Every structure is written in C-alpha cells, then in structure tokens.
Amino acid sequence: MRAAIILLAACASCSRSARDDGPAGAPVTIVLKHQPLWGDAAPFHAFLDRFRRENPDVVVRAETLPNASDVAREMFLTALEGGADDFDVFAIDVVWAPEFARAGWLADLSAAFPPAKLREELLPHAVEAVTLEGRVYAVPWFLDVGLLYYRTDLVARAPKTYAELREFARAAMARDPRVNGFLWQGRQYEGLNCNVFEAVWGHGGELLDEGRIALDTAEARAALTWLRETVESGLSPRSVVSSGEEETRRAFQDGRAVFLRNWPYVWAEAQAKGSAVQGKVGFAPLPSATGEPGAGTLGGWQLAVNARSPASRRRAAERLVAYLTSHEAAVELALHYSRIPARRAVYDDPRVQRGAPFIAALLPIALAARPRPVTPYYALASDSIQGELSAAIAGLRPPAEALSRAQRIVDHLENPR
Amino acid sequence: MKRALPTAAVLVFFLGPLAWQLLTSLWPEAELTRPLPSALTLANYAGLGGTFARAVLNSLLVAAGTTALCLAAGASAAFAIAKLEFRGRSLLLGAALAISMFPPIATVSPLYLALKALGLRDSLAGLVVPYATFALPLTLWLLTSFFRELPDEIYRAALADGCTPWQAFVRVFLPLSWPALATCAILVFIFSWNELLYALSFISTPEKRTIPVAIALFAGEHVEPWGQIAAASVVATLPLAVLTLLFQKRIVAGLTAGAVKE
C-alpha cells in the first residue's frame, strides 16, 4: 500500500516537471513550430499522434505560425536573436537555411542525417540548399518548384522555347482577343526574384560565381530584357507588374490567360469544382532559349532544430524531424495536402501514383528545380535585388543599368567597408 | 434635408468599402473574380472555427486591460499636468510625445529581450504594458488639452470646499470629462485591438493569440482565402462597432451639466 502511494507521488512530480530534463522515464516535451497546412488538419494531427504512440517518451506540442514568409521571418529573427529556447523543431523557408546556419541558430544535423545519405535519398538540389560547408543544418520537408501552366484547349502543346511561347500565345490571342498571353509575377517581392532567376537559367546563365552572387552578366541582361518585353509587347498584361501569385492564379483560373508561370499549388485550385478552366489545364517545365527544359526555382520548407535546445530535447527533436521527413510522412503530405515530396522514392510510390498523379508526374520538373544562390548573403541582398529588378520590370530603368546597380549593392554587402 | 446629401456621401465613402468587404465574406470562394456572385453563402463564416473565437476573447482581454491602464495612468497624470504646478510637467508631456515618435519596428527586438528578462514574454499581460505605453502619449495629450480647457475656478472652488487635489480630481473633474474619456477609451481600445507587430513577436502559444495574428494565420502557403479573411475581419469588427455604438452617447454627452458655464 505504501509503495503504491510513493509510486503515485513520484508519478505526480514527474508530470509536473515534464518540460525539463526530468528524472529518467519522464516524457520530454518538444515544441514543433510549423505553418498551417492548407486543408483539413485532421490527417496531420493523426500523423503526429502516431509519432507519440511510437515514441511514448516524447510529447509533441505543435504550434502554428503564419504562412506569410515575411511575417514568419520577422518572428524567427526576433526570437532566435533573443535566444529563444521555447521551441525545438521549426520549419524554415528554403532561402533562410544558409543564413540561419551561419548565425549559429540551427543545430548541426550532420550526425543524424549524413549529407551523403541525404543526397542519395532526397532530391540533390534540395539537399544543396540546406548544406553549408559540407554540413547539414536542416532537412527538406516539402518542396515547391516554378513551372508553366498552359491551356490545353488553346494551344496544342507546351512551348519549349521562348520564341514558341510568344508564337503560341499570339496565335491564341488573335483567335480570342479577351485572353492574355503570359501571366507571371512581376510585383516587387521575393516572387519577382524567382521569376527573373528562372529566366536567367533559361538563358543559360548562372547566379553564383565561385560562391559570390553574380547578377551583371550577359545572360541576366538578356533574361531581364525578355521579361520586360513581355509587358511592353503586350504579351503580358500591364497588371503583371503589380501581381503576385494569387492575382495571376485567379486570372488564369478565370480563363483569362493562355500561359501562367506559378507554383504547383495552382493545379489543385484550377482543377477544383467551380473553376472555369477545369479539365483544360496542362503543366510543363518552363521554356528556355535553347529548347531544353528550363529550371524552375526551388521553394519549400525545411525542418530545423533549434541550436539552443538542450541535449536531451535535441535527440527527441531529431527523431521528430526524421519521422516528419520519412517516406511515410512524405506520402501522407502528398496525398492529403498536395505537398511536393523532397524524397525521390515517394514519386514512385504506388499510393502517390494512384492518389496524387499530378505530384508523381512532377518528378522531372522537381529534379530540375534550382535553388536561389545558396549563400548567407542572399537573404541580406535579396531585398535590394528585388528593388532593382522591379525598376527594370516597371520600365523605370534599363535592364543593364538595374543589374549593374544590383551587383554593386551585392558586392558592397559581401565586402564590408 | 440639407444634411441628407453630405450624410449620404460620408456614408458611401466610409461604409462602401466595408459593405464590399461584407459582400466578399458572403461570396463563394470560387467566384471571387466574377463581377457579382451567383449566390450568397455562409461557408466562409462556418470555416472560422473555435480558435478564432479564442482569439477574439484574447483581444478583448488585452484591449480592456490596455484601456483601463492607459486611462487610469493617463487621466491622473493629465490632470496633474493641467492643474497642478510641479516641476518637469512639460518634460513629461514632451517625453511622452517623443516616445510615441519612435518607429515601432526598431523597438521589437529590445522589447522582446526586456519582456523575456521580466518573464512576461508569451503572456497577455506582457502585451498590455507595451500597448499602454505607446497609447499613453495620445491619451495624455488629449486629456491634458481637455483639462486645460476646463476653467481653473472649478478647481479652486473644490479646494476651497476642502478637497484634496485627488478628491477634486475624482469628484469634480472626472464626471465632467466623460466625452474626452470616452474618446480616449475608444482610440486606445481600437489601437490595442488591431496591433499586429508586438502580438506576433511576443506571443508564441496559439491559445494566447490575438485577432490580427489569427487573421494572418488564415493564409495558406500561397493561397489567400479572401472570402474567409473578409469573414474574419467582419467578425473582428463587430465588437468594435457595438462598443462604438455604446460609447458614442458618452462622446457627445456634452457639457450641459451646467457646472462649466458658470
């Protein structure tokens, strides 16, 4: 009898101090900060519950934070700079990884997730985006990639070159004057950088030159000129200059355009009931100058572990990261939330091929996705780059001048006075 | 009749966009780009959920706390500045003004560290204090300006009646200042209700979220559910509309009490 009471008392004191490194056997609580996944939250919660069942010594508290990248970044910057240790696993945007890693805010995960193994199992470019100086600081969770949507009822096939894009769009516009040619995102924000970089890659250019951001190149000038011309020639409506993803998606979904450059999420929306273009949409890699499939910008989110989490929580955190980025998890995310997997094998999984054929078919495009310059300086410079690119797109400055100004700013940032 | 046209113009200008917002919230999501919806639906409201209700409650608590703190500290200080003679009163007023001039974004990081040190981070009380601080200058200025307009004779009469300054303040001046107090209360309440930056940076547990942060959470990674956001903002504005309706009588209570005219 006395033993039972002592045991009960011991258990009571255990649960009260669950958050600390309690006595052996007490569950460790780790906090997961993630963006709300668009759709029914139930499958994700069920998935987390399974982790709890398989890992009874770990309690996971999932907290959501806003999806808007800027808003989340502001929150993280303030918290991490302020030494926050009240969350353990958190989702970061693909462009923050090199920067946060350099700041020492992300735990080095190379032991639990060896780079070589990651490169084998996940898409190589995705791994490249999370590796800094050979060490892994985050694990890709799900991806995004820029691609081209086209109206199957207005054009026979997807264009392979920019010239074909122009030609096909003009032919369709001649037949139906109400329709716009090519919609893309030209507003001053990060999405503009994505669009421009895709054009640069499509023109055969590179963005990194020996680890330094290189913008003032002939290919970049050609790319920026091409984009500006789409607006000047009327191929793209003037509104492109102030449009983001949602404005262009809605326009395309309303049947107002032949071609749209956007992210994979548009597919589900365009094929949903009530969409004016349901059943009339195809997707393809972006065009390029030579006809080779163009590369889309790599987007998406990765899971990282807070460098300030104490050792005991870190092990549990790594287990959670492994679970959330496992094959099973990727299949769940693909089926329920249309998230593009970072794991190569998931694309061939029969469940995905049956339940999410769009995602399965995305493999070649996903493989070709390229990250924005993987250097800690990109996040610092991205804002200034946006300003200059926007000046060129809006016709306020010639592309060559905009690019050389951008290059000067980037150089100044990389070489502090 | 002469008032009808300007009244109508004012109503259209101010309420027009809001009516559009209300319409958007009843608009089926798939038809948002069409000129007019084919049918109205409550789906956007149904999707709001219990967490949003929780956020409304949190906002109410924080806003009420901020207003109370601001009015209490502000009214007494304003009275002191306006009627009592003490050194440094211009300095106080000036400093209050100066504080409110600083761009809030630069204060986020230092405040975060300060609140963390005080253990107030991630608590509703930890929001009330910064909010009250940044709403205090306007309150101080409005109330000081108001108290200055009230004649000094009233104060001297009260003192002659044997009141201490504090009693004079509470018994004589406060009842006269309903219009100004009501005005300040509404301004502070609304400021606190809609504040996003601090609420986002200082609160991390979902149960303590306030409305602006909750609305920011509606957006998916790319998709922005305009209909749902419109519905949320309508629900968020309702308490404010009700409060304003209740308070507006106080705002225009007027000084018909008679004490001032003498």
Place this chain on the structure above:
Amino acid sequence: MMAAPAAAILAGVALVPVLAAAWLSLHRSIVVFHEQRFIGLSNFRFLLEDGRFWSALRTTAYFTAVAVAVELLLGLPVAMLLHRGKGLLRAAVLLPWAIPTAVSARMWAWLFNADYGLLHRLAPGVDWLGSPWTALHAAILVDVWKTTPFVALILLAGLQTIPEDVYEAANADGAGRARTFASITLPLLRPAILVALLFRSLDAFRVFDAIYVLTEGGPANATETLSIYAYKTLMRSGDFGYGSTLSVATFLCVLAIGLLFVRVLGRQR
C-alpha cells in the same frame, strides 16, 4: 504624485527599447554574422549619402503632407455632421478605423487590382499599383479612408466643448452660418485641430501597413517610406545596426515636426 504611474510606465517600458535602438545605431550589427562593432557615427555618415534614404524621406514627406491635409479637410465637415448626427452615423463612420490595418489594406489592394478591382471597372486601363505615381496616391487614399474617422473624432471632442450659449449669442447677433463658423467655431476648435494635426502627422510619417500591404514599397522602391526601409533593413537583411540608424533618423524627423507643432500650440496659449 498623480503623474507618477504614467511617468513610470513611460520611462520603464518605452525608454528602454528606444535607448537600446539608439545605442545599436552606433554599431555595425548584422545579426546573422554575430557582428557587433562599435563604429560611432559611421552609420549616420553613410545615411547622409544613401540615395535610398533620401528617396524614402521624400516619399514619406509627400505622403504625410498630402494625407494629413486631406484628412483634416475631410475630417472637419465629418465632425460637424457627427456633432448633430445620430449615434448610428457616428458608429458607422468610426468603422473604417476599427478594422485591422492589414486587413483593410488588403481589401483596398483587391479593390485596386488591375484586372478585377472595382476601381478598375470604373477607370479601366489604369494600373493603380503598377506605377509609382498612382501607387503612392492609392496608398494615400487608403490612409485617408482609414484615419479620417480618427481626426473627425478628435475634432468632435473639440466641438463638444464649445458651449451652446456661444452659438445662441452669435445667432442673436444676427451672424450667418459661415461667419459663425469662421470667427467662432474655428478659433475655438484650434486646440483640437492642432492635437489632431500633431498626432496625425506623427503617425503618417511612420506609415507602414497601408503601403506595405499594397505594394511592399514597390515598384522599384518608389513608394518606400522610411518605416518600410527601416523594416526591410532590420527584418529582411538582419542589419540591426543600420536599421536602428534609419529608425533614429525617422525619429529625429518626426521630432522636428513635433517641435514645430508644439511651438505653434504653445504660442496660442
């Protein structure tokens, strides 16, 4: 001491971050690189040569001047309407100010949308947010819409303090509406007008949400105000040093405006 609580709150909570930010402005501090080097006034020297700063200052000054002027011109008639209006009207007019700025700005962004917006249907061919000139004025419109109620409310409080018998006397003297307004109402409203002007100017100079949601400061940073520049420098670039410098510079500008008004306010006493 009755003023003590207010003083304590202000000193404790507000002064600390402000002083901290001012201190940071004297450093080169890029958060990500854990750099924190004291460089004295170097940041300020760079600021004086920073074209983007001057451009932002011009934009901010223009925005403030136009927005506040329009708000005052609109606020006064609205306040007079509310003065004798029904309660419902008062509540209705206050609503724009009651909606979270981020939400109302988004609502206006939708209205301004170059393809679908209501305003597009009224004035097709104008890409409101795509060209710097119209974008800035679009932002001014949003700000005017949102904060005129605030100005009206302050002016209304001022109108309420004018005793009725003043009007009765004027009426008895045979003064017309316009004369009454010009020589009685307006002068008596002066304190309220100045308070409204003061606080609106201070706020307009630090405008952020209205413009950020509409254009993020674009195109080509043409609608970027000082607050947006400071925000981007602090949060996007993680440059806490220069970002704080920009904030201090904004503060000094706003201080100058404030001092100007206070001098005017003081003189009239």
